[in-house]
Amino acid sequence: MKLNAGIITEKLQETKKFYTEVMDFGVSFENEFYLLLHTPDQSAEISFLQPNHPSQKPIFQSAFNGKGVYLTIEVENVDEVYKQLKDKGVQMEIEIRDEPWGDRHFAIKDPNGIGIDIVTYTKPE
Template sequence: MKLNAGIITEKLQETKQFYTEVLDFGVRFENEFYLLLHTPDHSAEISFLQPYHPSQKPIFQSAFSGKGVYLTIEVPHVDEVYQQLKDKGVPIEIEIRDEPWGDRHFAIKDPNGIGIDVVTYTKPED
């Protein structure tokens, strides 16, 4: 089984620019109303759909409201990614930090208001 999360948004071009230029995602497929992106290592995908497109049924019509969704991107070296994004001028929502349960992470936000937690898992504190 494979999971592909999808977000319905009016901001297809801003979203494509953010994920490809900031996070180095690739484009697997796109047309005028749909965008399918993949992580740099091709291990995961996320899709974005234009709202109220006539090809879509009512369940896939309403746009995301900007709250209640987050993504986690696990990376081998979170400090390197943090510095790369800071160097690109990406606003950091949560500064890099260690958590007692074993995360070293920071957070950014995409053009749709989706929080993105960038994390390297470490051993939890005793």
């Protein structure tokens, strides 16, 4: 079984630019109303769909309202990724920090308002 989460958004071009230029994702497939992206190592995908597209049934037409969704991206060296994104001028929603349960992470937002938690997991002490 393979999971691909999808977000319905008007901001397909801004989303593509953010994920490919800032997050180094690649484009798996794209047409005028749909964008399928993959992580740099191609282990996971996420899709974005234009709202109210005539090819789609009503269940896939309402746009995401900007709240209530987050993504977690697990990386091997969160400090390195943090520095890369800081150097690109990405605004941090949560500065890099250690949590008592073992996460070292920081958070940013994508153009749709989706919180992205970027984390390296370690065992709590």
